[in-house]
Amino acid sequence: MAGMSEVGRLFNNNELIVAEVLQSAEAMKAAVSHLERFMEKADTAARGKVILATVKGDVHDIGKNIVGVVLGCNNYEVIDLGVMVALDRILQTAVDKHADIVGLSGLITPSLDEMAQVAKEMERRRFTLPLLIGGATTSAQHTAVKIAPEYGGTTVYVPDASRVADVVSQLLNPAQRAAFGQANAQRQAELRERHRQRTHVLVPYRDARARRPTFAWDQPGIAVPCFTGRRSIDDMPLADLVPFIDWTFFFTAWELKGRFPAILDHPQYGEAARDIYDHGRALLQDAIGRQTIRAAGVYGFWPANADGDDIVLFEDASRQREILRFNMLRQQELTDQTRPLRSLADFIAPIESGVIDYIGAFAVTAGLGIEEAVRRFEEKRDDYDAIMIKALADRLAEAFAECLHARVRREWGYGAEEHLSGEDLLAEKYRGIRPAFGYPACPDHSEKGKLFDLLEAGRVGMALTETCMMTPAASVSGLYFAHPEASYFTVGRVGRDQLEDYARRKGMPTGEAERWLSPSLA
Numbered sequence: 001m002a003g004m005s006e007v008g009r010l011f012n013n014n015e016l017i018v019a020e021v022l023q024s025a026e027a028m029k030a031a032v033s034h035l036e037r038f039m040e041k042a043d044t045a046a047r048g049k050v051i052l053a054t055v056k057g058d059v060h061d062i063g064k065n066i067v068g069v070v071l072g073c074n075n076y077e078v079i080d081l082g083v084m085v086a087l088d089r090i091l092q093t094a095v096d097k098h099a100d101i102v103g104l105s106g107l108i109t110p111s112l113d114e115m116a117q118v119a120k121e122m123e124r125r126r127f128t129l130p131l132l133i134g135g136a137t138t139s140a141q142h143t144a145v146k147i148a149p150e151y152g153g154t155t156v157y158v159p160d161a162s163r164v165a166d167v168v169s170q171l172l173n174p175a176q177r178a179a180f181g182q183a184n185a186q187r188q189a190e191l192r193e194r195h196r197q198r199t200h201v202l203v204p205y206r207d208a209r210a211r212r213p214t215f216a217w218d219q220p221g222i223a224v225p226c227f228t229g230r231r232s233i234d235d236m237p238l239a240d241l242v243p244f245i246d247w248t249f250f251f252t253a254w255e256l257k258g259r260f261p262a263i264l265d266h267p268q269y270g271e272a273a274r275d276i277y278d279h280g281r282a283l284l285q286d287a288i289g290r291q292t293i294r295a296a297g298v299y300g301f302w303p304a305n306a307d308g309d310d311i312v313l314f315e316d317a318s319r320q321r322e323i324l325r326f327n328m329l330r331q332q333e334l335t336d337q338t339r340p341l342r343s344l345a346d347f348i349a350p351i352e353s354g355v356i357d358y359i360g361a362f363a364v365t366a367g368l369g370i371e372e373a374v375r376r377f378e379e380k381r382d383d384y385d386a387i388m389i390k391a392l393a394d395r396l397a398e399a400f401a402e403c404l405h406a407r408v409r410r411e412w413g414y415g416a417e418e419h420l421s422g423e424d425l426l427a428e429k430y431r432g433i434r435p436a437f438g439y440p441a442c443p444d445h446s447e448k449g450k451l452f453d454l455l456e457a458g459r460v461g462m463a464l465t466e467t468c469m470m471t472p473a474a475s476v477s478g479l480y481f482a483h484p485e486a487s488y489f490t491v492g493r494v495g496r497d498q499l500e501d502y503a504r505r506k507g508m509p510t511g512e513a514e515r516w517l518s519p520s521l522a
């Protein structure tokens, strides 16, 4: 335990990296499991009890698991409730187990709303425990503006695992607790004030539509895919995906910032990076060889036209039968008088042009079978490899999306002559884009429901949670746009007028649309 305290201290001082902490924890757990049988059962002298959970509807847990290990190393007892945990279970466990702190994690924006609900319920049930907020979409500002005001107890945003031990130690130390809580509340009040003062200058939605970018649409200029409808790839060989892996993001998952391959020679943590890289590649080879995880996907092309800010998909080129409409949002924030206000619908020929255009769609996963692989590592108390295999599956899912996009460009014709290096591919130096619902150009996750129906993604083992997160966790989905000028952008804040129009187009009560779009509302 003293050794682990030293590991915790070195990590908090930035002298160890996450992977080294996990490896140390693994050594400690092996020793403890050997020693346990010689020991009397007694309460360990844990410094406090922390409940961790990824909130309802959310399945991502790499970050939360890292936090759990770091807290464990710092001698806190961690009760990890896993993923998709309902509010009631989190709070009831906190009561039953006499927890000292509750920690919530989430990857996508709908989880932010769920976190605010947990805070509200903690207030209603008269909790006083500190609440920790973490995960990729959370922020100091969101925590201050939307979560902390719901709860009278201390609510702390924790940006990454290296801060968590210090935060928890201050919250549980009677001598420091009050001062820490006060400073935290003060910072949050400042953030709320800054947020209140920030004004978003929006043009009326009607005017925003009039400022759309215009393109010359002519039928000969439209690329025609070699088939329409859906095709599935039931078993994508993992080995074929390896060349498409963007290793830079592999290191992001391990909290090592820097571009690959330069990161391997980083003066401070190059050696650790090489160690993780070698271990990751060995585990990847093992997964490929023994097929411990599998990848599958589905994609297709459909004749399509824009109807206002909707993209209408047709069964075939006769355009007699409409299959579905993706409802898109349009920028309303005027940053520059000369710049058009964009919507993804602009990249598809408008219905009034008379031109038949096309759109593509895809959903891929590399996480089939991963639960079993993770379970085996967890049984061996091997947190490092349990996290490593998930990080690799995430990389393979992204690689699959990149690889499939290259195939799609060939099948769409315009990419047939494309000769790009691996680096140029990852830098996306090709024609066309593949925005994903949830990304800034199309922030409404709920459109994934239509996408999954269109692709029949369930047939390759993919599904959506109630907040439209995909399972398995290592999954990516989105749309393909072929227009040469198609580019990524941020919709930014939208006004009440657009919200109401959007809800009407979606056939959804405004209140519900408001919930899905809440992070985008001005």
Ligand code: B12
Residues within 6 Å of the ligand: 052, 059, 060, 062, 063, 064, 066, 067, 102, 103, 104, 105, 106, 107, 108, 109, 110, 132, 133, 134, 135, 136, 137, 158, 159, 160, 161, 162, 164, 249, 252, 253, 254, 255, 391, 394, 395, 397, 398, 436, 437, 438, 439, 440, 443, 468, 469, 470, 471, 472, 473, 474, 475, 476, 477, 478
């Ligand atoms: C890699 C990545 C993925 C990977 C896996 C994610 C992962 N492993 O976390 C894959 C490819 C699978 C993926 C998929 C998607 N992603 Co993604 N992804 C990212 C990316 C680029 C990095 C995330 C990451 O790996 N971080 C490293 C890990 C270790 O950090 P972490 O989870 O945040 O955890 C740390 C801290 O947050 C904190 N922490 C976490 N939990 C807790 C809990 C407590 C109590 C505490 C104290 C601290 C704490 O400590 C952790 C360790 O330091 C981010 C962008 C970004 N830069 O953040 C987008 C991002 C998170 N993704 C996003 C989206 C939209 C998606 C998709 C919906 C896209 C799609 N339609 O296909 C899917 C959803 C997947 C699904 N199953 O439904 C959005 C989410 C925003 C939103 N609008 O919802 C982001 C922010 C990108 C963006 N700018 O739009 N993604």
